[in-house]
Amino acid sequence: xxxxxxxxxxxxxxxxxxxxxxxxxxxxxxxxxxxxxxxxxxxxxxxxxxxxxxxxxxxxxxxxxxxxxxxxxxxxxxxxxxxxxxxxxxxxxxxxxxxxxxxxxxxxxxxxxxxxxxxxxxxxxxxxxxxxxxxxxxxxxxxxxxxxxxxxxxxxxxxxxxxxxxxxxxxxxxxxxxxxxxxxxxxxxxxxxxxxxxxxxxxxxxxxxxxxxxxxxxxxxxxxxxxxxxxxxxxxxxxxxxxxxxxxxxxxxxxxxxxxxxxxxxxxxxxxxxxxxxxxxxxxxxxxxxxxxxxxxxxxxxxxxxxxxxxxxxxxxxxxxxxxxxxxxxxx
Amino acid sequence: xxxxxxxxxxxxxxxxxxxxxxxxxxxxxxxxxxxxxxxxxxxxxxxxxxxxxxxxxxxxxxxxxxxxxxxxxxxxxxxxxxxxxxxxxxxxxxxxxxxxxxxxxxxxxxxxxxxxxxxxxxxxxxxxxxxxxxxxxxxxxxxxxxxxxxxxxxxxxxxxxxxxxxxxxxxxxxxxxxxxxxxxxxxxxxxxxxxxxxxxxxxxxxxxxxxxxxxxxxxxxxxxxxxxxxxxxxxxxxxxxxxxxxxxxxxxxxxxxxxxxxxxxxxxxxxxxxxxxxxxxxxxxxxxxxxxxxxxxxxxxxxxxxxxxxxxxxxxxxxxxxxxxxxxxxxx
DNA sequence: TTGAAAGCGCTAACAC
DNA sequence: GTGTTAGCGCTTTCAA
Numbered sequence: 001x002x003x004x005x006x007x008x009x010x011x012x013x014x015x016x017x018x019x020x021x022x023x024x025x026x027x028x029x030x031x032x033x034x035x036x037x038x039x040x041x042x043x044x045x046x047x048x049x050x051x052x053x054x055x056x057x058x059x060x061x062x063x064x065x066x067x068x069x070x071x072x073x074x075x076x077x078x079x080x081x082x083x084x085x086x087x088x089x090x091x092x093x094x095x096x097x098x099x100x101x102x103x104x105x106x107x108x109x110x111x112x113x114x115x116x117x118x119x120x121x122x123x124x125x126x127x128x129x130x131x132x133x134x135x136x137x138x139x140x141x142x143x144x145x146x147x148x149x150x151x152x153x154x155x156x157x158x159x160x161x162x163x164x165x166x167x168x169x170x171x172x173x174x175x176x177x178x179x180x181x182x183x184x185x186x187x188x189x190x191x192x193x194x195x196x197x198x199x200x201x202x203x204x205x206x207x208x209x210x211x212x213x214x215x216x217x218x219x220x221x222x223x224x225x226x227x228x229x230x231x232x233x234x235x236x237x238x239x240x241x242x243x244x245x246x247x248x249x250x251x252x253x254x255x256x257x258x259x260x261x262x263x264x265x266x267x268x269x270x271x272x273x274x275x276x277x278x279x280x281x282x283x284x285x286x287x288x289x290x291x292x293x294x295x296x297x298x299x300x301x302x303x304x305x306x307x308x309x310x311x312x313x314x315x316x317x318x319x320x321x322x323x324x325x326x327x328x329x330x331x332x
Numbered sequence: 333x334x335x336x337x338x339x340x341x342x343x344x345x346x347x348x349x350x351x352x353x354x355x356x357x358x359x360x361x362x363x364x365x366x367x368x369x370x371x372x373x374x375x376x377x378x379x380x381x382x383x384x385x386x387x388x389x390x391x392x393x394x395x396x397x398x399x400x401x402x403x404x405x406x407x408x409x410x411x412x413x414x415x416x417x418x419x420x421x422x423x424x425x426x427x428x429x430x431x432x433x434x435x436x437x438x439x440x441x442x443x444x445x446x447x448x449x450x451x452x453x454x455x456x457x458x459x460x461x462x463x464x465x466x467x468x469x470x471x472x473x474x475x476x477x478x479x480x481x482x483x484x485x486x487x488x489x490x491x492x493x494x495x496x497x498x499x500x501x502x503x504x505x506x507x508x509x510x511x512x513x514x515x516x517x518x519x520x521x522x523x524x525x526x527x528x529x530x531x532x533x534x535x536x537x538x539x540x541x542x543x544x545x546x547x548x549x550x551x552x553x554x555x556x557x558x559x560x561x562x563x564x565x566x567x568x569x570x571x572x573x574x575x576x577x578x579x580x581x582x583x584x585x586x587x588x589x590x591x592x593x594x595x596x597x598x599x600x601x602x603x604x605x606x607x608x609x610x611x612x613x614x615x616x617x618x619x620x621x622x623x624x625x626x627x628x629x630x631x632x633x634x635x636x637x638x639x640x641x642x643x644x645x646x647x648x649x650x651x652x653x654x655x656x657x658x659x660x661x662x663x664x
Numbered sequence: 665t666t667g668a669a670a671g672c673g674c675t676a677a678c679a680c
Numbered sequence: 681g682t683g684t685t686a687g688c689g690c691t692t693t694c695a696a
Binding site: 016017018019020023030031032035054056057058059060 | 665666667668671672673674
């Protein structure tokens with residue numbers, strides 16, 4: 001049985017021109033009810049599916065949205081992607097995914113590859129990209145939304161939070177609470193530039209207040225609860241005098257909390273713990289973790305909405321701050 | 333300042349034919365070193381990016397791979413997608429995403445929409461799809477891989493585990509340990525057909541062994557640790573005599589464990605707990621949770637590999653069992 | 665409100 | 681090894 005039916009087949013069957021079928025399929029205006037129903041019947045009968053490759057080629061606008069994030073293994077990005085896709089699919093657009101695995105070279109290759117699909121827009125995590133990447137993005141002449149971080153100059157639009165301010169807020173919180181010997185634990189070898197920014201801002205703030213960071217441990221491995229547990233153990237072994245720990249994310253922090261529970265370390269009296277992100281499961285722990293709540297699904301949704309409304313403006317160098325909130329709870 | 337350069341521009345600049353440029357860009361065979369370098373220089377100079385919409389239209393094979401899963405908010409799918417993309421991106425293929433939100437109608441629309449991109453293959457979660465969906469998939473004449481579940485008849489290839497056998501294994505485990513009053517907790521209103529299959533197989537096995545399920549609680553909400561905690565509290569309230577609980581997933585089970593910790597319920601002596609999936613964080617809990625370990629990233633990788641190798645066979649009705657393992661640990 | 669012509673950018677099929 | 685020709689399936693003009 002024949003291959004996939006085309007517009008031509010539908011046109012022949014319904015006795016109208018191809019362009020009329022095209023208009024019906026796209027819900028273009030100025031189509032009589034009669035013609036529409038005739039065409040729809042024929043399309044139905046043939047099981048016609050439009051070929052978006054052809055449509056996109058001709059119209060120079062595919063409706064694909066490229067999404068470039070580091071990894072789905074990091075708890076924050078699935079939520080972002082969920083938010084993006086929720087908005088896009090309502091609008092008949094599709095998400096094409098690229099996962100960089102925190103590798104800048106790979107990001108560049110992915111961007112090049114994604115642009116070859118003539119996407120109608122692109123969403124990227126972070127503000128740091130290679131020169132070549134930036135050049136490609138500028139030339140592509142499509143809306144570019146950079147999410148997560150707003151501490152820097154966006155190519156077009158940045159939507160997220162100030163990672164630096166969030167870190168400084170946590171520093172202030174710990175100092176307000178009277179902690180003096182503060183340590184920091186990170187993961188991924190600090191490949192995500194946002195972690196690095198946060199740590200630097202955190203250290204900077206502590207120093208400004210005359211209480212410099214007392215210890216630091218950056219594991220090269222992927223972040224996980226188990227890793228947090230191991231790192232917590234190690235940093236306390238190396239620097240027993242610590243009275244507070246700030247973790248690069250909640251997974252690590254929960255690991256720290258579990259370490260303390262297992263070893264009878266009283267939280268927060270002997271050791272205070274703070275995380276970052278506000279992942280669902282921190283609420284469920286025996287002690288509610290102090291953390292910074294970030295609006296991850298909002299970031300995805302806002303980025304997608306921005307792309308959808310973008311038929312007007314060009315590159316706008318706009319920054320949208322979605323804000324964070326410091327949840328001061330049981331562990332500090 | 334022209335728009336995006338085309339093959340023609342590169343051909344003109346390098347003084348060769350368009351088709352030669354095309355061959356160079358695709359690394360086709362039979363190209364002299366000299367011609368290749370000349371073309372590459374020109375492409376470089378112009379910042380040429382191929383237009384895959386055009387290429388795909390002509391060659392009838394886009395290289396896009398459609399991936400249809402319920403949601404990224406469910407811990408299991410991000411890992412699957414990570415596995416898929418890891419393999420695909422190596423092979424120069426792209427993931428186009430569709431999230432069904434556990435809605436069959438939406439799945440059907442998504443499949444229709446994704447097929448309009450002429451994907452080279454499609455990966456779907458689960459074996460249950462609407463008649464219309466199955467028809468479209470059959471007509472599309474592309475490799476179809478259904479992942480997660482192998483209890484049923486695949487359209488083409490199924491890769492995953494037997495959800496039923498896994499549930500029966502857990503039933504046997506709990507019975508072996510001597511538990512008699514066993515309860516079950518689920519979420520999502522059991523929209524994921526795999527949960528339902530598991531529960532039914534679990535109940536069936538318990539009944540076969542003369543120890544029917546003592547209580548059951550299916551929450552309509554999205555699964556989460558907090559929900560597990562609440563459900564555990566409720567089911568114990570309704571049926572205090574329970575001596576074991578099987579949860580639809582690890583999130584719920586961890587919630588149950590936290591409830592027990594908070595209320596001084598001794599695990600497993602007063603109450604045994606078992607989860608499903610083998611999510612990373614269960615290892616980190618104060619007590620290691622008994623669970624069924626499922627090979628989620630393997631499922632993604634295997635599905636992607638299957639699509640890549642698929643230039644030979646047609647629809648094969650093949651089933652690939654990746655197996656699970658029951659991790660009998662502290663909580664049973 | 666409908667249609668005819670032209671061509672988006674690329675590659676398969678066939679020369680040479 | 682390289683080039684010529686034709687056309688993938690659709691939509692943008694422009695005309696009626």
